[in-house]
Amino acid sequence: MTALTAPPAAVPTFDDVLAAHDRIRPYIHRTPVLTSETFDRMTGARLFFKCENFQKAGAFKARGASNAVFGLSDEQAARGVATHSSGNHGLSLSYAAGRRGIACTVVMPRTAPRAKKEAVMGYGGRVVECEPSTSSREAVFAEVVAETGADFVHPYNDPRVIAGQATCAKELLEDIGSLDAVIAPIGGGGMVSGTCLTLSTLSPRTAIYAAEPANADDACRSLKAGHIIADDAPQTVADGLKVPLKEYTWHFVSRYVTDILLATEQEIIDAMYLTWQRMKIVMEPSCAVPLATILKNPAVFAGKRVGVIITGGNVDLDRLPWMTP
Amino acid sequence: MTALTAPPAAVPTFDDVLAAHDRIRPYIHRTPVLTSETFDRMTGARLFFKCENFQKAGAFKARGASNAVFGLSDEQAARGVATHSSGNHGLSLSYAAGRRGIACTVVMPRTAPRAKKEAVMGYGGRVVECEPSTSSREAVFAEVVAETGADFVHPYNDPRVIAGQATCAKELLEDIGSLDAVIAPIGGGGMVSGTCLTLSTLSPRTAIYAAEPANADDACRSLKAGHIIADDAPQTVADGLKVPLKEYTWHFVSRYVTDILLATEQEIIDAMYLTWQRMKIVMEPSCAVPLATILKNPAVFAGKRVGVIITGGNVDLDRLPWMTP
Structure with a gap:
């Protein structure tokens, strides 16, 4: 349907993910999966939050x-x-x-x-x-x-990096079992690509969604256009999500992502505040984009078991987005 | 040494704790225990944080x-x-x-x-x-x-309430095993009394410390005086810790607490900020008093395995103590 570009030279495979997990296990946390009755009630879904904000150095990276x-x-x-x-x-x-x-x-x-x-x-x-x-x-x-x-070591356009990020979805599946969908924020697409790599092997029936700020919707437009669209310096509170897709992440996103859902700045800030308030975890604005899109698209997720990747917790506590400057 | 008052009528026993745990299990979370290499390095101790900020309704209560x-x-x-x-x-x-x-x-x-x-x-x-x-x-x-x-149902001067709070230290021991010390914040003394009740039965060698704001140090002065001293409306950022001991909690605190350590308002706020920043958890100012006192008294805790009770996570995100008003 869309004209896909040829795959880049060394696309990582699931064997690379298995090797990565063995290699990095001593240096990373197996992060916990939290649930919230409040959010389940609000969304009608059963949500499983994979908490990479508790990861070493504060993020899945x-x-x-x-x-x-x-x-x-x-x-x-x-x-x-x-x-x-x-x-x-x-x-x-x-x-x-x-x-x-x-x-x-x-x-x-x-x-x-x-x-x-x-x-x-x-x-x-x-x-x-x-x-x-x-x-x-x-x-x-x-x-x-x-x-x-x-x-x-590129932040995301690197097969070794993608194989490493893929261990997150592997742990989520191992801990939670069957999932109807997984949703993660998308910037350059490293986490989403890793999620695609793992799920396309271990659980091809699980739908993969990406969540993106409407103010930095280049990945969403790329998916619709069938080729990478890169924006110049988009402005969003979700500052981890400003960078464009590159060939390795495009390879995975274009093949395996069901849809890319968008949220406004205010929806992101509201979802972030709500998560801090109800789940009692410190997380970055980027991590709130998935919950914001789930709350906005109940028909997509209601009645389903959904994995939600909380990508990181490195925020400036003196400049929270709901503080008045 | 100190003239203890006669015990109140119906002091709860460890059998009451066992019954309480069976009774409440369907209605509470078995909260996780988190560790932090950063805080272990800063304190020289091995700290185990029992995260009651993730508890139902946001607190051990x-x-x-x-x-x-x-x-x-x-x-x-x-x-x-x-x-x-x-x-x-x-x-x-x-x-x-x-x-x-x-x-x-x-x-x-x-x-x-x-x-x-x-x-x-x-x-x-x-x-x-x-x-x-x-x-x-x-x-x-x-x-x-x-x-x-x-x-x-009194907030703390009630045997049923103390027996319920005692299930927290029971879970901590079950999950972590041997502990040299446990430290919890003290206000009315419900959590500390429950901790005393459990540890005096299951692990009498574990030292029990309470942590109190210097601005609301009535429990500390009570322990030294050998009788309850109640202050009128002390002012502290740790707003859960303003209330005085009462006869049931005095019973436990006076018998089983090794020492009550104090922290200033700034030390409490700094420890709270540090915990949010490094552990990525949302917790109340009261919960920061133990870490503040551990950082301040390294000789007491260095080299020891120490349980730290994080008591709750219900904070006003629009009025964090490090925000300028």
Whole structure:
């Protein structure tokens, strides 16, 4: 129906997921699955929240980063790893590198919050600042790699990262059993791709939904158009979800995602507040997008067993979105 | 050493705790125990956080309230239950009464936050307002009881309530095994008394500490003086801990508590912020007092296995103590 591009060179397989899970198990938490009678009553569904906000370094990204870091040969590892990310991936890569005892460089805009830079350094990573532009980031990052020979671990467009994120849905299925649907937030598509990889093997009957801010709906438009659409700097409170799909994640999203559902900024903030208030967990705005879309589309989920991925918990407690500035 | 008062009439025993646990099991969560490498590193101790913020109605109080409500004969139950509380006990009693399908009246000052009144009503309870004074509260409460014949379930000075709270430490021991110490916040002393009741039977070698705001240190001074000292309206951010000990809780606290440790308001707020930030859980200021005192008294806890009771998660997300007003 849609004209799919040819698959990229080294699409990860479920064997890669099994290897990833064995490899990263000592370095990640098997995070708990929480339920909420309140949310079940509000949605008519049976919801199972996989709480990656309790994950090492505060987000599911520790899975993919650990898989990349611990899959390196000793020779590669000696040159360290590097990435550009002002979010959870930089933190997670620094965490994983620290656990292996190797160097990690994270290129971040000089305008990124100091707390994020300090968190990377807290795990032993080195922060190299660039100007807040794509050209500066690419130039500075190229210098870092040329100077160190570090292995580039992309935040999501990397088969090792996708195989690592896929271990999350594997644990969810193992713990909860049969699921009619799984829903996760989508930005670059790393978590959704991992979810597709696991479910298409272990439970092909489970529908896979992605949830996206209406203000950053490039993945939704991509799925409809049949090719990747990348927006320039969308604005949303769900700051982990601003980045576009790339070829590896497009491979999975285009083949296995049933639908991408959208939520407005206010719906995201309301769902985030409600989750903090009722489930008593600290989570990022991005994680609230799935619940917001479930509340908005009851007919899609009512009567079903639905896995919901809570992707991370690294928020600035001094700048919560319901606080007046 | 200290002149203890005679024990009150019907001190609960560990048999009452066993009966309570069987009775309330269908109505409460067996809450998870979380650990934090960060906090272990900061304190030198091995900390096990029993997360009653995830409990039904958002606090451990659901245990005692459920034990009281489900222990009533059908005849008593037909007349309902009543209490005065603007906090978690009123909410929990309303929850338990709702589960049994009986009437519940909660007398609250008309000045209490509307959200708290709505929460009680959300579980099916009736709110009767009084003036914000002890005399008005007692007069209005007496009217309610005279009119309905409802059973009075005190927030903590009630053997049924203490036996219910004691199931929390029982679960903690069952899940974690040997503990060198347990620490819980102390206000009226219901949770601490239940902890004493369980540990003095199952693990008498485990030291029991209570943690109290320095601004509301009546329990600490009571323990030193050897008799109950009640303060008039102390001011603290840990608003669940303002009430004084009463005879049943004094019975346990005076006999089994090793020490009561104090924390300042700023230390409490800092420990609360730190817990939200690192453990990604929403909890009340009261729950932060134990961690604040552990951080402050490393010599007491270093090298030990310590259970820490996180008592509840019902906070006003629009008025967090680190927000500027």
